[in-house]
Amino acid sequence: KAGVTQTPRYLIKTRGQQVTLSCSPISGHRSVSWYQQTPGQGLQFLFEYFSETQRNKGNFPGRFSGRQFSNSRSEMNVSTLELGDSALYLCASSLQGLGETQYFGPGTRLLVL
């Protein structure tokens, strides 16, 4: 069974731009969650999508948004990028939600200049 895939793997943007990251979950998984990982703050929960609906949300500003498609693939968008948005963005999938084993993708490393 193929694992969670994320594209692109690396991205360089400048302040003020916007970015869209993509996550394809394991086949059959309906829950996709997104995380930001930085050396200072560690791994932080952004939001979770289930059946095309945002079900849970962490404490991030509205510049961070996402969506999920009918095939469970998910995208995360960050608008008006700031230097502090430089991070590794991980997505994870599971069958039903946060209370199960999360299978993580390899991440997208975003650098904002």
Next chain:
Amino acid sequence: EDKVVQSPLSLVVHEGDTVTLNCSYEVTNFRSLLWYKQEKKAPTFLFMLTSSGIEKKSGRLSSILDKKELFSILNITATQTGDSAVYLCAVEARDKIIFGKGTRLHILP
């Protein structure tokens, strides 16, 4: 404010040693505690704990949860160089998941 605190932040031991990693938490609407191992990029699942006092075991790794004292430990016996990684503790609550900053473990050959 919900928080998950791991200790120590980093640890260096010799191959064959036993290590104990700690995770304490203050989270409302606790549902489960999870341990992950992160080597390069993607964290990989180790354990999920929901009940106090029941040890979960997988090979040389074991973990236990104390819901009264709000902490969990992860034990690794007979450590090997392949155990070198960052170990993450996370607590799942009703509507979110909170991660600790991790313990960076380095095993010397």
